[in-house]
Structure formats: structure tokens, C-alpha cells
Amino acid sequence: MEDSAASKRSVTVADVAKAAKVSKATAARVLGGYGVVSDEIKDRVMAAAAALEYRPNELARSMSTGRSGIIGVVVGDIENAFFSLAVRGISDAARLAGYNVIIANSGEKLDAEKSAVDLLIGKRVDGLIVTPARCDGMGHLQDVRRAGVPLVLFDRSIPELGVDAVTGDDRDAAITATRYMVDQGHRHLAYVSAMDDEGGGLIDTGRISNSAVRERVEGFVSVLKEAGLPHPLHSVRFGATDQQQTDSVVRRLLSEASPPTALLASDSLVGLRIFRSLQSLGLSIPRDVSMISFLDADWTSVTVPPITVIDQHVYDMGKLAGERLVARIERTPLAAERLRVGTSLVVRGSVAAPGG
Amino acid sequence: MEDSAASKRSVTVADVAKAAKVSKATAARVLGGYGVVSDEIKDRVMAAAAALEYRPNELARSMSTGRSGIIGVVVGDIENAFFSLAVRGISDAARLAGYNVIIANSGEKLDAEKSAVDLLIGKRVDGLIVTPARCDGMGHLQDVRRAGVPLVLFDRSIPELGVDAVTGDDRDAAITATRYMVDQGHRHLAYVSAMDDEGGGLIDTGRISNSAVRERVEGFVSVLKEAGLPHPLHSVRFGATDQQQTDSVVRRLLSEASPPTALLASDSLVGLRIFRSLQSLGLSIPRDVSMISFLDADWTSVTVPPITVIDQHVYDMGKLAGERLVARIERTPLAAERLRVGTSLVVRGSVAAPGG
DNA sequence: ATATGTCGTGAGACCGGTCTCTTTATATAT
DNA sequence: ATATATAAAGAGACCGGTCTCACGACATAT
Numbered sequence: 001m002e003d004s005a006a007s008k009r010s011v012t013v014a015d016v017a018k019a020a021k022v023s024k025a026t027a028a029r030v031l032g033g034y035g036v037v038s039d040e041i042k043d044r045v046m047a048a049a050a051a052l053e054y055r056p057n058e059l060a061r062s063m064s065t066g067r068s069g070i071i072g073v074v075v076g077d078i079e080n081a082f083f084s085l086a087v088r089g090i091s092d093a094a095r096l097a098g099y100n101v102i103i104a105n106s107g108e109k110l111d112a113e114k115s116a117v118d119l120l121i122g123k124r125v126d127g128l129i130v131t132p133a134r135c136d137g138m139g140h141l142q143d144v145r146r147a148g149v150p151l152v153l154f155d156r157s158i159p160e161l162g163v164d165a166v167t168g169d170d171r172d173a174a175i176t177a178t179r180y181m182v183d184q185g186h187r188h189l190a191y192v193s194a195m196d197d198e199g200g201g202l203i204d205t206g207r208i209s210n211s212a213v214r215e216r217v218e219g220f221v222s223v224l225k226e227a228g229l230p231h232p233l234h235s236v237r238f239g240a241t242d243q244q245q246t247d248s249v250v251r252r253l254l255s256e257a258s259p260p261t262a263l264l265a266s267d268s269l270v271g272l273r274i275f276r277s278l279q280s281l282g283l284s285i286p287r288d289v290s291m292i293s294f295l296d297a298d299w300t301s302v303t304v305p306p307i308t309v310i311d312q313h314v315y316d317m318g319k320l321a322g323e324r325l326v327a328r329i330e331r332t333p334l335a336a337e338r339l340r341v342g343t344s345l346v347v348r349g350s351v352a353a354p355g356g
Numbered sequence: 357m358e359d360s361a362a363s364k365r366s367v368t369v370a371d372v373a374k375a376a377k378v379s380k381a382t383a384a385r386v387l388g389g390y391g392v393v394s395d396e397i398k399d400r401v402m403a404a405a406a407a408l409e410y411r412p413n414e415l416a417r418s419m420s421t422g423r424s425g426i427i428g429v430v431v432g433d434i435e436n437a438f439f440s441l442a443v444r445g446i447s448d449a450a451r452l453a454g455y456n457v458i459i460a461n462s463g464e465k466l467d468a469e470k471s472a473v474d475l476l477i478g479k480r481v482d483g484l485i486v487t488p489a490r491c492d493g494m495g496h497l498q499d500v501r502r503a504g505v506p507l508v509l510f511d512r513s514i515p516e517l518g519v520d521a522v523t524g525d526d527r528d529a530a531i532t533a534t535r536y537m538v539d540q541g542h543r544h545l546a547y548v549s550a551m552d553d554e555g556g557g558l559i560d561t562g563r564i565s566n567s568a569v570r571e572r573v574e575g576f577v578s579v580l581k582e583a584g585l586p587h588p589l590h591s592v593r594f595g596a597t598d599q600q601q602t603d604s605v606v607r608r609l610l611s612e613a614s615p616p617t618a619l620l621a622s623d624s625l626v627g628l629r630i631f632r633s634l635q636s637l638g639l640s641i642p643r644d645v646s647m648i649s650f651l652d653a654d655w656t657s658v659t660v661p662p663i664t665v666i667d668q669h670v671y672d673m674g675k676l677a678g679e680r681l682v683a684r685i686e687r688t689p690l691a692a693e694r695l696r697v698g699t700s701l702v703v704r705g706s707v708a709a710p711g712g
Numbered sequence: 713a714t715a716t717g718t719c720g721t722g723a724g725a726c727c728g729g730t731c732t733c734t735t736t737a738t739a740t741a742t
Numbered sequence: 743a744t745a746t747a748t749a750a751a752g753a754g755a756c757c758g759g760t761c762t763c764a765c766g767a768c769a770t771a772t
């Protein structure tokens with residue numbers, strides 16, 4: 001249809017300059033919107049650019065300016081509503097400041113995260129937001145700092161790194177939720193997370209490599225202790241990574257001598273899996289078992305009963321992380337800080353007094 | 357802590373070459389992994405690179421090779437499960453072929469889509485996957501072709517463009533779902549979509565600018581006609597863009613002289629909103645109203661009753677689009693084609709005979 | 713002993729922008 | 743009329759890679 005033989009080389013400032021009969025420098029000035037040019041010549045160059053369908057090569061531009069206008073985001077799993085909402089918050093903040101976002105998935109695997117970070121630094125992103133899979137083994141993140149690329153951690157913090165981190169107030173959220181269930185009369189509770197079970201039972205909460213999970217567990221445990229309930233650490237279970245694993249975790253929990261009557265799910269995916277497990281075991285919520293889930297995911301409001309959740313204000317978290325990174329990129333002098341976004345308990349119908 | 361004064365200029369091949377006492381060309385050969393170099397020198401360069409913590413500048417690399425290794429994706433709304441699942445499919449296909457993915461959101465707005473496409477072309481992506489907000493007004497997409505950037509449309513097709521498109525089999529899916537409801541005895545049905553209502557009633561289905569929506573409507577209408585049911589076009593309703601709008605659409609539908617007894621939702625967001633609307637009106641599904649939703653979203657299986665859905669195999673669609681684009685980028689000779697991914701009806705509990 | 717070929721390395725152009733420095737033209741001051 | 747300031751345009755280096763080409767060393771063929 002179009003006669004234009006299949007895509008020649010693209011049109012450059014030099015081409016436009018030639019067509020407008022000015023120097024390359026002058027054409028570049030009007031096309032790049034910097035420096036001073038007379039109106040007459042400006043018009044001529046613009047006309048030539050339009051005629052030739054000139055499109056600036058951002059790559060070349062980035063190379064000489066040293067800025068790419070891109071911020072890189074490494075998340076655990078885009079499919080998780082937590083992250084897709086966060087990404088929207090980040091994107092909105094970025095766009096507002098004139099930046100674009102490039103997303104990479106780590107699948108919560110340390111080596112994938114490492115190579116994603118490497119790649120993004122190679123692409124010369126102006127800044128990086130990372131959800132570290134683990135809070136130890138952070139060599140690659142120190143490299144980021146050393147490379148001079150601004151970095152903001154998301155959802156999890158690593159104090160030793162000395163960089164900004166935007167997280168939820170996980171300990172407080174866990175305390176609120178746990179206390180709510182204890183106040184309803186529950187004496188046997190369990191916390192269930194999707195984290196890989198790193199070899200058997202949990203002895204020391206300090207060992208948990210993910211700070212968000214650690215703080216939630218600490219909050220959960222502290223309430224149990226405060227209430228004088230037995231075996232608080234025994235009540236923390238990992239490994240709910242898929243439906244099958246979750247089924248087995250739940251089944252094991254409920255077949256114990258004194259089974260839990262209330263479950264706290266560490267994210268909406270785990271929450272959904274637990275809901276299904278209980279359903280398939282023929283148990284009624286909240287009559288047989290009560291539950292609370294982190295994250296106000298869409299499904300939680302349409303189940304029967306609707307699920308009581310901890311709203312983490314994830315969009316705000318993302319937006320804050322984006323804004324913070326932009327500030328860092330633009331050299332606003334700020335001390336490395338941990339920014340906590342508050343949470344709120346959304347009471348719906350999944351918690352009742354035990355043995356009702 | 358680190359003495360390294362805040363991020364000097366980054367290490368380049370020239371720096372490594374100097375340290376290894378070889379020419380820039382030679383250092384580039386081993387660092388870039390091309391050409392021939394003796395083992396001895398290779399080792400020397402690698403050692404120097406490691407000592408200096410050399411990181412290749414992908415920007416510079418892209419500029420001289422002309423390939424960026426990035427494919428751009430423009431979606432309607434990342435937060436929509438449809439798109440996040442598709443993005444995962446695309447990403448997986450891309451990663452497998454050695455490409456990375458950069459995502460931009462159009463919010464289903466034509467001008468945002470246009471500027472996103474412009475931006476990505478400026479970044480010299482190797483290829484583009486776009487979910488066109490409208491199937492008319494496609495000037496910017498013709499530009500893509502003219503710029504010589506491979507393009508694959510996603511979810512919606514524009515035959516006039518002459519490019520590949522990966523879509524679901526929307527007409528067939530709508531026919532299957534509608535027929536299923538008709539077979540259950542429904543005589544009054546309605547199709548509800550989130551598309552902006554472009555001024556009043558629908559006269560001509562050919563006017564719908566989104567091919568996926570158009571084909572679904574056509575399928576829906578064809579079944580109604582085939583079954584000899586009245587006013588098929590009157591039963592198509594747009595504008596379910598948020599909960600409030602959906603409430604009003606549903607309320608209006610149900611307050612008609614002969615209200616529909618079965619609803620078909622054009623995506624899982626609309627489905628969820630309809631579910632909530634019906635719930636808040638105190639109507640029981642499927643006793644009072646039956647419904648089917650497009651997309652097997654996670655919430656659809658945990659409601660009471662669970663929702664009968666059309667599974668669009670979105671991950672496969674994404675993967676196919678990614679693979680197709682890679683083939684195009686790598687100049688595999690292929691005719692422009694429309695690839696349809698089949699759908700399947702997942703029967704759960706949201707459809708029953710009317711007036712039960 | 714000379715011609716031919718191969719291998720490893722170095723020199724330098726190139727990609728397409730930005731940006732500094734220099735030159736030229738015009739206006740204002742002395 | 744000459745000196746000085748200022749605005750507008752041009753020349754060319756530079757960013758950090760890739761890649762072509764030229765060159766020298768050594769091996770093999772004649």
C-alpha cells in the first residue's frame with residue numbers, strides 16, 4: 001500500500017537540518033527545545049521535521065544527557081494484586097514527575113532479582129524501586145548504591161543498607177488484627193504465610209529474612225504472649241505457596257490436639273487459598289473457624305461471609321515510594337528513612353466468637 | 357561507610373582497556389563477547405573488569421547495534437486481572453527469547469495510548485504489543501508500521517492495519533454463553549459492558565469501535581435473533597465503568613417492563629460490579645437473576661453461588677502474542693494474521709432456569 | 713626464498729543525540 | 743567612526759559501546 005520501501009534508517013536531526021538548510025546544532029536546538037533560535041528558523045525546522053516525520057531517538061538523548069527518564073521497578077509477582085496496585089501507585093507518581101516505569105518480575109527468587117537489577121542498571125534507569133526477596137544477601141543492592149543509582153526499597157526494609165524504605169506498618173497491623181481476634185475470645189490462633197518454609201519449625205523470629213513477614217510474626221506472637229496464650233511460635237506456619245500446599249498446611253493445623261479457631265493470612269493470595277481450603281473441608285466461616293487476611297483484595301468483599309481484612313493502603317505505599325524516589329533522583333537532600341504507611345482493620349464478617 | 361566518593365562517572369570499556377593494557381577494541385571484544393581474542397588477554401581483561409566493577413552500558417550498546425532487547429506493551433489497565441495475566445504471558449515469552457518488557461498504561465484513552473506508543477518508539481523498542489483502545493482512529497499505529505517497528509495487536513483487531521492480532525474468539529464465546537442461558541429457558545437477556553456509552557442507544561453494532569466488544573455483542577445478538585427473541589439490540593448496555601454507574605445500569609434494566617432474567621458481563625470487573633449491584637438490591641443469584649462473566653477471575657470461584665464464566669485463556673493469549681512478536685522481530689517471514697485463542701465455558705452455579 | 717593465508721590486535725569511524733566553544737551579524741555605547 | 747555587548751547560528755567534541763578495516767606476526771604452500 002504505502003510505497004515507502006520497508007523502513008529505511010530512521011530520520012535524524014542531521015536529516016532535518018539538511019532539509020531545513022540549517023546546521024545540525026541549530027536543528028537540534030529546536031528539536032530538543034533548548035538554547036535560543038529565531039522564530040523564523042524554528043518554524044522552518046519544525047516544518048521539515050513534520051514533513052520527514054522525525055522522531056527523536058531517546059536512546060541517543062539519554063546517552064548524552066546521562067538521564068533516561070525511566071525508573072525501574074522490581075516486584076515479586078505482578079500477578080499479585082498487592083503488586084499490581086503498588087505499581088499503579090508508583091506509575092502515577094512517576095508520570096506526574098515526568099518519568100516512565102519499566103517493570104521486572106523476580107518471582108521472589110533472589111537470583112532473578114539480582115539479574116533484573118543488573119539489567120535495569122545496565123539500561124541506565126534513573127532510579128530503582130525494589131521489593132527485596134530476602135533481607136539478607138543484599139550484595140547486589142549495595143552495588144546499586146555504589147553505582148550511584150538512587151534506590152528505594154518497597155514493602156520490606158533492610159536497615160543495614162542505609163536506603164529509604166516504604167513499608168506498611170506490619171507489626172502494628174498484625175497486633176491489631178490478632179488482638180481483635182483474641183478479644184473475640186479466641187485462644188488458639190495461627191498465622192499462615194506463603195514464604196518458603198526454610199527447614200522445619202520456627203525457633204527464632206529474628207531469623208526470618210523478610211522484614212515484613214518478620215514484623216507481622218513478631219506482632220502476632222507478642223499479642224499471644226501478652227494474652228498469656230501457649231506456644232505462640234508453634235502457631236506460625238509457612239509454605240502456603242499454592243492451593244495444594246495450603247490445603248495440607250490447613251489440614252495439619254486443624255488436626256492438632258487443640259486446633260486453632262482463628263487464622264491470620266499474610267496476603268490476599270494466601271487468604272484466598274485458606275478460604276478455599278476451609279470450604280473444601282466443609283468448615284463454615286466464622287462459625288467453625290474465623291479468619292482475617294492482609295490486603296483488601298476485591299474477592300474479600302463478595303464472599304459469604306465477607307472477609308475481615310487489613311487494608312494496607314497499597315496504592316498510597318506505591319505512590320509514596322515513587323515520590324520518594326523522584327525526590328532522591330532530583331537530589332533533594334534527605335536522610336535515609338523508613339516510611340511507614342499506616343493500615344486499617346476493615347471489619348466484615350469472617351470473625352466471630354469461637355465455638356459459637 | 358564505603359570510602360568511594362559518591363558515584364563518579366561509571367567504568368567504561370576504555371577504562372578496563374587501560375587497566376588491562378590493551379586497546380579499547382580488544383577489551384570491547386571480550387566484554388561484548390564477540391570477535392576473537394587470545395585466552396591470555398581474555399583473562400587479563402576479565403580480571404580488570406572485575407576489579408573495576410565494570411557494567412556494560414546497555415544504552416550505548418543499543419545505540420550501535422540498533423536493537424534494544426526491549427519489547428513495549430501498551431495495555432488498557434494493568435490493575436485489571438485480564439491485563440496483568442496477559443502481561444505475565446507476554447513477559448514469559450519475551451524472557452524465553454531474551455527480551456525484556458516495558459509496560460505502559462493507556463487507561464483505555466486514545467491520547468494516552470498515542471503518547472505511550474510515541475514514547476516507546478522513541479526508546480527504540482524492538483517491537484510493540486498494543487491493546488488499541490479504539491479500532492478507528494489508528495493513525496499512531498500506522499506510524500508504528502511506517503517506523504518499521506514490528507507490531508502485534510492484543511485482544512482487539514484492526515483488519516485495515518494489516519498487522520498481526522491475537523484475540524480471544526469473542527463471537528464464539530458470546531454465542532456459547534448466550535445459548536447456554538437461552539437453553540436454560542431465559543427469554544430476556546442483557547449484555548453489560550464497561551465501554552463508554554457513546555451517546556444514547558445502540559443502533560448499529562458495526563459502529564462499536566472496539567472489535568472485541570463488537571464481536572461479543574454480535575454473537576449475543578445473533579443468538580437472540582436465532583431464538584426469535586425480541587429487541588436484541590435494546591438488550592445491550594454500556595457504561596458500567598464503576599460501581600455507581602453499574603448500579604444505575606442494573607437498576608434501570610431491572611425496572612423495565614419485561615426485565616432481563618440473565619446478564620452477561622463483558623469482563624471480570626463488570627461481573628464483580630454486577631454481582632455487587634444484585635447483592636445490594638437484595639436479589640439472589642441465580643434464583644432471581646442469572647449471570648455469566650467473561651474471564652475466570654479468582655473471585656468468581658469463591659462467591660455464593662460461584663460464577664459461571666467464560667475462560668479466555670488469557671495467559672496463553674499473552675504468550676502467543678509475545679511469541680508472535682518475537683518471530684516478527686526476528687524477521688521470520690509471516691503473513692499478517694489474526695490469531696484466535698479459543699475460550700471455554702466454565703459452568704458453575706450462577707445460571708438457573710428463570711422464575712425458579 | 714617468496715607468496716599466500718590465518719590469527720590476534722590496534723586505530724578509528726559510527727550510532728544520534730547534547731552541549732561547549734567559536735564565529736558572524738546586528739544593536740548600542742563612546 | 744570605532745569599540746563593545748548581545749543574539750543567533752555553525753563546527754565539532756563527546757557519551758560508551760560496536761564493528762570495519764588495516765596491520766604485523768607467524769605458519770604453510772610453492
